[in-house]
Structure formats: C-alpha cells, structure tokens
Amino acid sequence: MTEYIKLIDLTKCTGCRGCQVACKNWNGLPAEKTQFIGSLQNPADLSYDTWCLIRFDEIENGSGLKWVMRHDACMHCDWPACVKACPSPGALVKTETGAVVHDPNFCIGCKACTVACPFDIPRYSAVNENISKCTLCYDRITDGRKPACVTSCPTGCLTFGPKAEMQVRARARAAEISGVVYPNNPKYQTNVLYIMPAEIRAAQLQHMNPNPKMPTTVLWWKNLFKPFTLIGMGAVAGAAMLHYMVRGPHEPEKKEGGE
Amino acid sequence: MSGKKEGMVYVTTLQERIVHWLLAGSCLFALLTGLGLMFHSWDFIAALLGGHYAMKWMHIFSGVVFAFSLAGASVMWWEHCKFVPEDAEWVKKAGGYLWDAHDLPPGGMYNAGQKMFFWTVFIFGIIIVISGLIMFNPLIFPVTLARWAYMLHAASVMVIAAFFIIHLYLGTFGNPGTVQIMFHGWATREYCEFHKGKWLAEREKKGGEESQAA
Numbered sequence: 001m002t003e004y005i006k007l008i009d010l011t012k013c014t015g016c017r018g019c020q021v022a023c024k025n026w027n028g029l030p031a032e033k034t035q036f037i038g039s040l041q042n043p044a045d046l047s048y049d050t051w052c053l054i055r056f057d058e059i060e061n062g063s064g065l066k067w068v069m070r071h072d073a074c075m076h077c078d079w080p081a082c083v084k085a086c087p088s089p090g091a092l093v094k095t096e097t098g099a100v101v102h103d104p105n106f107c108i109g110c111k112a113c114t115v116a117c118p119f120d121i122p123r124y125s126a127v128n129e130n131i132s133k134c135t136l137c138y139d140r141i142t143d144g145r146k147p148a149c150v151t152s153c154p155t156g157c158l159t160f161g162p163k164a165e166m167q168v169r170a171r172a173r174a175a176e177i178s179g180v181v182y183p184n185n186p187k188y189q190t191n192v193l194y195i196m197p198a199e200i201r202a203a204q205l206q207h208m209n210p211n212p213k214m215p216t217t218v219l220w221w222k223n224l225f226k227p228f229t230l231i232g233m234g235a236v237a238g239a240a241m242l243h244y245m246v247r248g249p250h251e252p253e254k255k256e257g258g259e
Numbered sequence: 260m261s262g263k264k265e266g267m268v269y270v271t272t273l274q275e276r277i278v279h280w281l282l283a284g285s286c287l288f289a290l291l292t293g294l295g296l297m298f299h300s301w302d303f304i305a306a307l308l309g310g311h312y313a314m315k316w317m318h319i320f321s322g323v324v325f326a327f328s329l330a331g332a333s334v335m336w337w338e339h340c341k342f343v344p345e346d347a348e349w350v351k352k353a354g355g356y357l358w359d360a361h362d363l364p365p366g367g368m369y370n371a372g373q374k375m376f377f378w379t380v381f382i383f384g385i386i387i388v389i390s391g392l393i394m395f396n397p398l399i400f401p402v403t404l405a406r407w408a409y410m411l412h413a414a415s416v417m418v419i420a421a422f423f424i425i426h427l428y429l430g431t432f433g434n435p436g437t438v439q440i441m442f443h444g445w446a447t448r449e450y451c452e453f454h455k456g457k458w459l460a461e462r463e464k465k466g467g468e469e470s471q472a473a
Contacts, residue, residue, distance in 0.1 A: 085409070087296035088311040108312040110296075115397045115405040124398060217410040225413035226297050232421035240428035243356070249435050250356060252453040 001096040004141055005166035006150060008071050009195040011177055012157035015040065015054050015069030019149030019158060023052035023073075026137060026148035045207075046072065048125040051134040052149055059204045068200055071149070071158060072207060074121045074134035075183075076100050076191035081214050084222050085116035091130075092122075098163065098191035099136035107131055118188075118212045136191065163191070170195060188213045267445040268459065278331040279441055282380075285324035290420060292318040297413070319395065326388045329381070336377055339368045345457075346371035356433075365456030372429070379422050383415035390415070 024031065032050060034043040041056040052073040059066050080100045086092040090106035092113055102122070107130035113122045114131060122131040137147035141160075145151070150160040159166070170181045170193045182194040182202055190212070196202065203210040271279075292314050295304030305311045345364035349371040352360035356372075369377070390408035397405035431438050436450040451459045 087299075087315075089299045089302055106311070108315045110315055110394075111397050112394075112409065115402060115409065120402070215406050217406040221410040221413045225410070225417045229294070229297075229413070229417040229420050232417055233424050236421045236424040237428075240424060240433070244428070244432055247356065250429075250433055251435055252449060 001142070003096070003098040003163040004136070004160060004191060005098065005163045005170075006076075006136065006147060006192045007159045007161075007166050007170055007173075007195065008192065009157050009159070009173060010068065010070060010200060011179070011195065011197050012155045013054070013069040013071060014155055014157075015056065015067075016154060017054050018152035018154060019071055020050075020052050020054055022148040022152035023134070024050070026140070027051065027135075040067075040069075046121065046123055046133075048123045048128070048132050051132065055206055057205050059200065061199050061204075063199065066199065068205060070194075070205060070208070073149070074100060074136070074192070075119050075212070076134075076136050077118075078189040078191065079214060081116040081118055081218050082113035082122055084214070085112040085218055086110075087112060095138060097136070097138065097141055099138045099141065101135040101138045102131060102133055104128065104130045104132065116215060116218045118209050118215060120207065120209075166193070182208075183212045185211070185213055264445055266448050268448055268451045269444055270440045270446045270451070270455075271444045273444070275335055276441055276444060278328055278335060281324060281328035282332050285321045285328060286419070286423070289318055289321040289325055290416065290423075292321065293416060319391075322388065322391050325384070326391075329384045329388065332377075333381055336369075340374045340377040342371070342374060343367065346374065365460070366454050366458065368455060368458045370454070376422055376426055380419060383418050386411050386415045387419070 023029070029049045029051065032043050032047060036042075037044050039056050041054065043050055043053070046053050052071065055068075055070045055072045057068040057070070059068055076099050078094075078098075080092070080094055083092045083094050083100060087110055088106050088108045090103055091108065092100065092102050094100050109124065109129035109131070111124050111131070114120075114124055122133045124131050137145075137149075140147055146160045150158040153159075159169070161169075173179075173195050174181045177195070177197055179195055179197045182196050183190055201210070202208045291304060292308065295301050295308070295314055296311070296318060302311075305314045308314045308317060345367075348364050349366075352358075352363055354360075354370055354372050355363055390412040393400055393405055393408035394412060397408065400408075429437070430441070434454070436446055437454075440446050448459075
C-alpha cells in the first residue's frame with residue numbers, strides 16, 4: 001500500500017471552510033453550538049466532533065497586518081507519540097497509508113494520547129469515554145479516493161498524493177515562494193506538510209508547534225522506564241537467588257542439635 | 260492477640276498485618292494491571308481480567324486502595340522507621356547479609372534496610388499516587404505537568420518494583436521465620452534476639468510479652 005501525504009499550501013487558503021464542512025459531512029460528525037469569540041475562527045477549537053478546523057490568526061510583521069487562515073487537523077506523524085503512549089492495542093494505529101487512525105471499539109478512554117501528542121490533536125469525550133481525531137479519511141484513501149477535505153478544497157490549498165511525489169512538490173513550491181516546508185525536523189516527520197510563506201512563522205500562529213518532536217517524557221517513559229521495570233525486577237530476582245545460593249538464609253549461627 | 264505462646268514473641272498487631280496486606284495486595288494488583296497496560300504483548304493479563312477497559316478501572320481502584328493503605332502504613336510505621344545512629348553501622352556492615360558481621364548493633368523493630376524500603380515505598384508511593392491522580396484527568400493540568408506525571412509514574416514503579424523483589428526475598432527465603440510475622444504475628448524468641456535485640460529488650464523492660472507491639 002502506498003504511503004500518502006496531505007499538503008497544505010498556506011498561500012492558497014481563502015478560509016472558505018469547505019474542508020471543515022466536508023470533514024463533518026463524510027465522517028458523520030454533528031454540528032456544535034458555537035459562540036462568537038471575536039475572531040473569524042468558528043468553532044473556537046478542535047473537538048471530539050470537529051476533526052478539522054480553519055484557524056484564524058492576525059499577525060503583524062514588517063509589511064503590516066496579515067490575516068492567516070490555516071487548515072488544522074491531525075498531522076499523521078511517522079513515529080506517532082499518541083500511538084507510543086496508547087495502552088490499548090488497536091485503539092490507535094499507524095497504518096501502511098501513513099494515516100494514524102483511532103478505533104473507538106478499542107479505546108479505553110485513558111487520555112494518554114491527548115497529553116502525548118505534540119500537536120494537541122486527539123480529543124476526549126467523557127460521554128463516550130473515548131477519543132476521536134482526523135483519520136486522513138482512511139476509509140476513502142484505501143478506496144483510491146482523496147480525503148474529504150482535499151476533495152472539497154476549491155483553491156488547491158489542500159492536495160493529496162503518494163509520499164515521494166508530494167515531498168518533491170512541497171519542496172518545489174516552497175522554493176518557488178521562498179518559503180519553508182513545515183515540519184522540517186528530519187527526526188520527526190509527518191504525513192501532513194505545510195507550505196509556509198517566508199513572512200509567516202509557525203511560532204506566530206496559534207496551536208502550531210514551532211518545534212514538533214516526540215516529547216522527551218514519552219521517550220523516557222516508554223524507552224527507558226518501561227523496559228527497565230522488567231529488567232530491574234529480573235536483575236534483582238537473579239541477585240536474590242544468587243545470594244541465597246552463595247550466602248544462604250540469614251540465621252543465627254548457633255544451631256541446636258536436631259533442628 | 261490470641262493468648263501467649265511458649266517461646267514466641269508477638270511482633271505485629273492485627274492492624275499492622277491487615278494494612279500490610281492491603282498495601283501489598285493493592286500494590287501488586289496495580290503492578291500487574293499496570294504492566295498489562297504498558298506492555299501490549301502482555302494482553303493476556305487484560306484477557307484474563309475482562310479487557311483493557313475493565314483493567315483500566317481495576318488499576319484505578321487498586322490505586323485508590325494503595326493510596327489509603329500507604330497513608331495507614333505511614334502513620335503506623337513512621338516512628339519505627341526513623342533512622343537512628345546505629346543504622347549507619349548496620350549499613351556499613353550491610354546488615355551481615357553480604358559478608359559475615361558478628362558485631363552488629365542490636366536491632367530495633369526494623370533494621371536500616373527495612374527502613375530504607377519503607378522510605379522508598381513512602382516517597383515513590385506518593386509520587387505514584389499524585390501522578391496517578393493527574394493521569395486520571397490530565398486535561399485539567401498544564402500539558403508539561405501531565406507529561407511529567409506519566410513519566411514519573413513509570414519511573415517510580417520501576418524503583419518500587421525492584422525493591423519489592425528484594426522485600427519478597429528477604430521476607431521469606433532470605434530470613435527464615437519472618438513471613439509468619441505478617442500472617443499470625445508471632446516470631447520465635449530466638450528470631451527476635453537475633454534480628455530485633457534492642458526492640459525485644461526495651462519491650463520486656465516496659466512490661467513483658469503481653470504488651471502490644473506498637
């Protein structure tokens with residue numbers, strides 16, 4: 001199965017929210033009661049029922065005030081922190097398509113993924129006792145179709161295709177506009193890429209991690225303390241047995257006859 | 260206390276034994292379910308207990324029992340486990356466990372090694388309980404704190420799990436005559452003279468074997 005990439009070209013987003021609606025439509029997600037928050041962003045945040053959101057930022061730089069509309073959803077990490085943190089087999093899976101999908105049937109509602117995710121994507125529902133998030137439309141892409149958001153996009157901001165091809169296209173487009181590809185950490189790659197124009201930096205935008213990586217605490221937890229819990233117990237058990245064989249039980253020395 | 264037994268000394272109270280086993284049982288069950296949650300390859304534990312969702316709640320409830328029994332154990336054993344000057348000597352001679360040491364100072368209720376185990380469980384147990392509470396609902400805490408909670412939870416388990424094996428060995432095979440103290444409460448007089456000489460002398464000065472072990 002091919003690995004895919006979704007490319008988000010920030011220079012082309014007009015904030016039409018076609019992706020936001022298409023996502024709700026395809027995934028059968030109910031609308032939410034929303035509130036005006038003094039921004040063009042609505043609803044205010046991602047949620048259990050909102051897997052894709054157009055975020056709105058007003059940033060100021062040398063050339064004056066600038067509006068930024070940004071498609072925000074799961075980044076589908078190559079080495080997903082959520083999957084690493086998940087205690088329930090099958091609840092969060094990195095698939096062969098590159099998509100990281102959740103399965104509510106296996107999710108036990110522990111919320112570990114919501115904390116581990118470097119992009120703050122998985123959302124917990126206390127009512128359903130499980131999490132949900134963007135699946136990169138796994139059900140569509142395994143059927144040869146594009147994700148619903150990409151299909152709906154009228155400006156070409158969202159594009160989708162095989163990984164190698166999209167990586168080339170991302171670099172070419174970034175060079176063309178003298179911008180950068182986000183994220184650009186070779187140790188933490190994702191199946192979703194942004195084309196960032198030079199005048200916009202990730203740190204200026206809300207809910208965008210300027211330096212996405214596997215959280216160090218997750219690494220230490222899963223790669224150090226987890227194995228060493230067993231190694232430690234085993235080593236100590238071995239040492240105890242050796243002690244018993246070498247030193248024997250700890251008893252008073254004087255032994256009375258017959259005992 | 261059930262009467263007096265010839266040649267035996269009543270070492271632990273019923274309350275101590277009950278709290279000990281609540282603490283040990285909840286700790287072990289939490290360890291088992293926690294390992295089942297941490298190691299996907301050990302999903303037979305979840306299968307045995309009715310699935311990962313059920314196991315999550317069992318882990319949480321055993322944690323609650325652990326927290327309360329840890330509080331009880333701390334109140335009961337705090338005084339016994341304060342370090343005294345003789346403990347330094349005990350540590351220097353490794354309590355006679357690793358090489359022969361004939362001139363160990365007479366022991367109190369607990370030796371320096373047992374005290375170290377108590378303080379290890381106390382300190383890392385508190386870290387486990389507090390981090391566990393944060394992990395119960397990490398969403399209401401700053402994400403950095405919540406991430407540290409998951410890491411410290413696992414780190415503390417690593418420490419306590421290793422010490423638990425030592426405790427298990429020294430409480431059974433390593434020291435014959437010990438394990439019964441946590442079941443029926445009695446130890447032989449010879450055992451107490453060997454392990455708890457100072458404690459036995461003080462206790463007999465206060466009023467003989469009939470007095471309750473504090």
